[in-house]
Amino acid sequence: MLDIKDLQARIGETEILRGLTLNVKAGEVHAIMGPNGSGKSTLAQVVAGHEDYEVTGGSVQFKGKDLLELAPEERAREGIFLGFQYPVEIPGVNNAYLLKAAVNAKRQHQGLDEIDAFEFLKLAREKMALLEMDPKFLNRGVNEGFSGGEKKRNEILQMAMLEPDLAILDETDSGLDIDALKAVANGVNALRSPDRAIILVTHYQRLLDYIEPDFVHVLSAGRIIRSGDKSLALELEKKGYEWVREAANA
């Protein structure tokens, strides 16, 4: 589904991704771990199409298409969803309005009619129940005045409504208490299917207790330096990132 080869990207003069290779197939859940500043968010943003990052080498294919050719909105409509590490507050834009606009943008791309208003509300309420979100969040400004946990749940709500082929969740678990973490994990697990793939960017092994990954990768200084199954996450938890870095250098 997603095929990243030798990806190099920078922002201004700073090289951040330095030859990153990652292959994600439908049905798989990948976890990307790594110390602060290693380039995890950069990877997520580059895949989503953020224009501040300049891709200087390598390639990214998504469902057989050259992803780097596409504008961010086209990538989203093709089925990529980025759950932001720092969701943006947009006062004056109603949460329901954004959800509906996003759903309709995708439906239009698929040649479908706009979603019926009743259908939309029903779907939104269903997904909110799964995430244990109060329906009143629909009528608030996008992320406006939301707590950290509410913002993360709101990201998962958008994901649940859009049903992407590939979801990249950037530290969706950070700052969540245990109940919120479980709710978020519920939302993610509900999306798991043989047709979809999920990339979890995370700092902690904690999330992986609730969402079991098929693969775990360690990112350091813009490269994947080690890959393994979920036992790698446990090992990291015990031994720290220094251990992988030393092993990689040896």
Add this chain to the structure above:
Amino acid sequence: MSEPAFNHEALLQAVRDLPVDSLTASRRDAANLFVARGFPTVRDEDWKYTDLSNVIEISQQSLQVASAPAAIDEDLLRQTQANLDAHWIVIANGKVLEQHSPGTNIPGVQSGSLQKTDLAIDEPLADLNLALLRDGLKLDICAEFAPDKPLGLLFIDTVENAVASTHARVNISLERNANARIVEAHVSSGPAQHYSNCVLHLDLAEGAVCEYLRLQDRATNHSQTARLNVSLKRDSSLHHGSFDLGGRLTRNDLNVAIQGRNATARFNGLYIVADGQHVDNHTKVDHLVGPAISQQEYRGVLSGHCRAVWNGKAIVHKGADGTDATQANHNLLLSDAAEIDAKPELEIDADDVKCAHGTTVGQLDERALFYLRARGISKPDAKRILTRAFAATIVNTSPISEAHEFLGGQVEERLRTIDDGRQS
């Protein structure tokens, strides 16, 4: 910069030619005062960014053309009245149109002509207004006034091929504990140039409450200067909302004098300024006593080659302790050729005062743009959504809530015109 010459003799003659009535002496005094000072110029601090050359030319030419006023644009009149439900008083080309003004005849409102004692304002354009005033309206709103819908003042000007100017004046007073909701709308049409000079007074007696919505949507070849002087007595409260969507050159002066303790003045404004337009909002709040609250937020969306000015002044006079004054002005610049001059001013001569102000000038938030695009929304749509959200904040907090839908629609229409202009 030099202003076009204005023939003062022609003005004095025009004033002498007006029919003799109870205002004749006042008109002549005002004309003499005006002649002594002339039009404000860009050398005056308060007019630094607003050049009245075109207004001077229109004023000059309309003195010389002694043609009868054009017939009223009935379609525009009907359309405006249909859009906003109110007990209307229509002031067409400067005169009250009795047959269209049921608002002068509703219980709790006493209407009449302005008297000599109602007239003093020390300001050149107000002098000019009085010098050429045909008909002044006075509205006294009593405590039993409790209508189902707002009272509406509709200033409608129609021109044909002759350049014209209109001078209108209305004094509104709310008696003790009166409660009034007022809509003031300005519309105009016609091919020739036009200048409207409006002077309004709003006095709130003790405990009076007023919601006041002003909508200016003139033709883009017509200019306007409008002054509203407000006085607030003890425990009174004003919520004022101001929308400038049309017009070529627009200058609004909103002066609020807080004369009684525990008075509140809240005023918000939105100006959408496109290619060729100029909108200048000057506000001034005199906190003469405290405690009292004044709160203002103006927002502007600027596009094309245009200019907007916002100058918000708060003066906390000696002894006005417990004053709480906030001012905010935010501007969205959608083009490099748009210019904004924003200036908050605070003069504080009292203790125990809470004052805050902030102004911003900027483009759309890039982070929000990317966020929306990452949800599949196209870049032009994302821009449209964010621009509307910026303006919606003012629409949603403006007075006269039943007008929000219409206002939102008007704002949407203006922004859509701007979008179309940007794409071509």
